[in-house]
């Protein structure tokens with residue numbers, strides 16, 4: 001009797017552990033209609049910084065004036081030379097079996113004066129060549145209008161802090177829609193307003209490094225949102241009926257997790273400042289900046305002797321224009337932070353974004369990470385973010401426009417392979433629950449100019465050799481794994497790629 005009991009409990013144990021292993025190792029399918037791609041951005045890959053009539057943008061300006069602001073004193077003058085090598089880029093998309101490719105336009109390449117009085121034919125031709133080459137092989141173009149390379153001339157006039165930028169951007173958007181809209185159905189107005197505004201206007205970690213703390217980043221935010229909405233409105237009224245495309249915005253959305261149970265409201269507050277600042281005005285039912293942000297900044301401003309809140313107000317017309325001005329929510333997600341309340345250890349400049357929030361965020365040393373200091377592997381944060389976005393904004397269609405991992409280079413990128421698998425798995429968890437994720441783009445198709453980090457941090461599925469004039473591109477292990485995920489439309493944790501030869505097959509041949 002006793003031995004029978006032992007025997008049967010042993011069976012239960014065996015069965016249990018078996019199901020656990022099976023669950024972890026099972027192959028998970030992606031739903032029909034879900035689309036896969038990869039992403040890049042103009043300044044990070046194109047080079048040709050002054051080719052064929054292109055004029056100077058804020059990154060040209062900054063890197064030429066003060067080269068060693070960049071980790072390796074480099075710049076994007078040549079970068080991946082995609083201005084000349086775009087056919088190889090499309091070949092790589094075919095090798096991977098991408099359904100879409102997300103790239104951005106250089107404003108200065110198309111409009112050398114920043115305005116539509118002079119359209120640079122050579123610039124338009126470059127993008128036509130790229131788009132047409134992709135379409136030959138059934139790869140959908142997805143265009144980002146603004147991925148951080150503002151014309152220097154517009155910066156000299158205040159850039160995103162000048163409300164006139166709403167018209168400047170709207171004119172540029174119209175030129176892009178007119179020239180490429182017959183073939184391009186996916187449009188993204190802005191990439192990561194939080195990085196543009198906070199890092200560029202409220203800090204010194206992106207061009208133009210204005211460091212106008214507690215003021216500049218909020219002026220930028222308002223103008224950028226209205227500019228986005230104006231571009232959306234133009235597409236909606238003038239082009240949608242004819243060409244039937246879709247227009248969205250891409251937000252960088254880091255997940256913030258409370259340190260202990262006590263801090264749940266802190267995590268919520270920082271999430272609202274970080275991405276709610278841009279999501280709430282567009283995707284919430286009421287529109288406008290998040291209430292918590294409005295309250296906190298207004299109170300601080302009054303305390304500090306300002307006559308009005310440092311957070312600008314939308315006029316009722318602007319509020320209505322911005323509300324609902326997106327067909328999908330583009331999300332760039334990389335990592336997660338923990339948060340805690342400020343205490344005597346901390347001191348912030350007053351006024352500033354962080355002082356307005358009174359929150360500190362950090363990542364424990366022991367978290368595994370990539371080459372970028374901030375990029376720790378926390379897939380559960382991706383799941384929680386998607387879950388929360390669904391809750392907050394009535395389950396909007398979400399396009400993952402960037403997700404990826406950095407190394408210092410090398411073809412055997414097992415950490416990147418594992419990152420992609422873990423994050424795609426977390427995304428599937430959210431989708432199983434009903435979250436409406438419609439597509440996913442890996443960042444990045446290939447190594448590129450990683451902003452202040454230059455070429456020291458590598459995000460590519462393909463490695464780029466910057467010492468060769470041909471900028472030779474070689475697939476990493478992650479490229480082969482990503483290819484198999486796209487081919488099988490499933491996630492098989494046990495798949496081991498043959499990395500000896502890369503081929504072009506299927507619909508892209």
Ligand code: GBH
Pocket residue numbers: 041044191192195252254332334374402443450451459
């Ligand atoms: C994206 O930015 C960009 O769109 C892309 O151009 C870039 O190459 C890619 O990701 C990789 O960096 O250091 O305190 O700001 C990502 C921006 C940077 C947002 C890190 C979150 C968190 C920590 N992310 N940031 S902090």
